Amino acid sequence: MPGLLVPIDLAAHVAGHPQSVIRRWAAEGRLTRYPDSSRRKNGVLYDIDEIPEAKRDKDTLALLVPGGTPPVINHGRLAA
Numbered sequence: 001m002p003g004l005l006v007p008i009d010l011a012a013h014v015a016g017h018p019q020s021v022i023r024r025w026a027a028e029g030r031l032t033r034y035p036d037s038s039r040r041k042n043g044v045l046y047d048i049d050e051i052p053e054a055k056r057d058k059d060t061l062a063l064l065v066p067g068g069t070p071p072v073i074n075h076g077r078l079a080a
Contacts, residue, residue, distance in 0.1 A: 005034050005045035016054025016066035022046065030070040 011031075012019045025031045026046070034045045052067030 002032070002034060002047040003049040004047070005036075006048050006051075007045060011046040011048070011051050014048065014053055014067070015051050016056070016063045022051075025070060029072045032073060 006014070008019050008022050011022045015022065022031065026033050026044075031046050031050050034047070036043055036045045050070060050073070052070050054063055054067045055065040056063055
């Protein structure tokens, strides 16, 4: 069961990486995509629990260290 689902712009902010990296991680199987037909743009949400959190300054929220690369998610064996 997914946790809080967020759009790509928030996922990118949390990770401290550009949106293209979030899309690449999803394509590589590192993040799960959740379709959301109610959204006009992108139509995809991401589980906040799967996104590595970047280190940010407490006062200014300036990016100090981007989040690491998440591991590939093992969804079990695929049926043949």
